[in-house]
Amino acid sequence: MVEMNVMRLHEITVIIYALSVLLYFIDFLHNNRKVNMFAFWLLAFVWVIQTIFLIFRVVETGRFPILSMFEGLYFYAWVLITLSLILTKFLRVDFIVFFTNLIGFFIIALHTFAPGQHGSSVVGAQLISELLMIHITMAILSYGAFSLSFVFSILYVIQYNLLKQKKWGKRLLRIDDLAKLDHMSYVLNLIGVPMLLLSLILGVLWAYLKLENFYIFDAKVLGSFFVLLIYAWYLYKRVVQKLQGKTIAFWNMGAFLLLLINFFLFGSLSRFHFWHS
Template sequence: MLEMSMTRLYELSVILYAMSVLLYFIDFLHHNRKANRIAFWLLSIVWIFQTFFFMFRIVETGRFPILTMSEGLYFYAWVLITLSLVINRVLRVDFIVFFTNVLAFFILAVHTFAPSHHQSAAAAEKLISELLMIHITMTILAYGAFSLSFVFSILYIIQYNLLKQKKWGKRLLRMTDLTKLDYMSYVLNLIGLPMLLLGLILGVIWAYIKIDHFHWYDAKVLGSFSVLAVYSIYFYKRVVQQVQGKAIAIWNIGSFLFLLVNFFLFGSLSKFHFWYS
């Protein structure tokens, strides 16, 4: 009973950490101090949980728990979380904070879901199954956000063409203005990208645990990370190069079409993504 309770708390830590990374990503792009503050407090809660687990493990084993691979991963994740909190409060270097948290999330997820020597076989198998479900859920939610963003970009192009051709009418009046369409498309991608990143991290962890012959050159793996790259380029164009309007809308539409190719074609070619086929 105690083991399962600790397992649930580990999973809660991963969920809170995922939310923190998402908010740090928003702050990184927009200098949103409110998002940064919420991310900091979520990270603080994660740190409290992790410190409690660490102290509990010390009491349980009667030693400093870093002798096994599982313990070493846990301590590594705890150190990264601690450094993230210090950097956030003292140095305020957002670029470092964001990527430190992505790395720490990966380490924490590996420790949480990988079978370890003190877990029963049934508990380990249950965790692996739950890891797969979380991976699929987060990825599909990211795809949902990208889909809505695609719709807003389509509406943007339609509205843009109607205005350019000066075709005033009820269709034009029923659509919202270009600025709002563009902004909503961007916000949905802002939600989708970090969710896809975290979902892929969990998926890779699951594959290494569960699949005997996992290959990075699998069609679905390459396609999924290519989708991540395409949407990352979208943000680079928008935030760094300041590409706006029709050009960025067309790129977003193309990104989503590539996502569909990955979902349907690459999924059917994959050696282990059979549930997408």
């Protein structure tokens, strides 16, 4: 019972850390002070939990817990989180903070879900199963964000054409103005991209821990990373090159079509998706 409660607390920590990384990504692109502070306090909460477990481990073993691989991973993740908090609080180097937390998230997830560190094989197996559930849930949530973004882009193109052709009517009034449609499409992608990235990190981790023969060059795996790259390029065009309007809307629509191809076509060609649990 105690082991199961500890496991749950570790899982909650991973989810909170994922939310912190998502917010750091938004702050990385927009330099939003409020978002940065919220991400900071979420990360601080993760650090407190990690520190408590670290101290408990020291008291339990009577030594500093770095002698095994799993202990080393835990301490490594704790160091990364500590450095991220210091960088956020005193130096404000957002680029370094975001990517440091990406590494930290991977290490924390690896430590949390690796079955070898748990005394009970049942608990270890359950953790692996729940890792898959978190991976799938985050992927579906990112797909939902991309889908809504796609709809906003379609509405943008329809509204743009109606205005250009000067077709005033009820349809025009029922669709939001172009600026709002463009902004909502962007915001949803801003949420979807880091969520898909974290989902892929957890998915690769699950495959590495669960499957005897994991192929990194699997069609679905490569397709998913390609989709992520296309959406990341969309954000680059939107944020750095300040591209807006019809061109970026068509880019977003094309990215979503690639996502559908990856989901249905590449998923059917995958060696392990939909066949393993």
